[in-house]
Amino acid sequence: MKILIYFILIVAFLMFYSVSPVFTLVIIFVVVVVYGYFKLRKRNVRTGGRGMFGYGAVPQNSQVDNITTLLLLKVLMDNDNDSRAYDEKKDKEIKLAKKSEKKVLELLELN
Numbered sequence: 001m002k003i004l005i006y007f008i009l010i011v012a013f014l015m016f017y018s019v020s021p022v023f024t025l026v027i028i029f030v031v032v033v034v035y036g037y038f039k040l041r042k043r044n045v046r047t048g049g050r051g052m053f054g055y056g057a058v059p060q061n062s063q064v065d066n067i068t069t070l071l072l073l074k075v076l077m078d079n080d081n082d083s084r085a086y087d088e089k090k091d092k093e094i095k096l097a098k099k100s101e102k103k104v105l106e107l108l109e110l111n
Helices: 002-019 021-046 062-110
Strands: none
């Protein structure tokens, strides 16, 4: 059954090759690359490798992960305080701009 499917695929590719040879070669190249990717991934998972993007891997040192998490939290908290200071500064600038606008309108009304 498998041989029959392969035979049909080969005949189909030969027929398509006569119409558009470059496109057929591109399709064959993509199929071979995808096949190799999945074979390599399957082999790495079986041999105890980390697989794609480290799935199935147990962290080696959880203390490093904890320290990294704490440092990231500290950076996030510091950024939050900076944004509050920025908001206060921006509010002061807006108030100053409104005062200036009122003064300009008053001067224009006098003329």
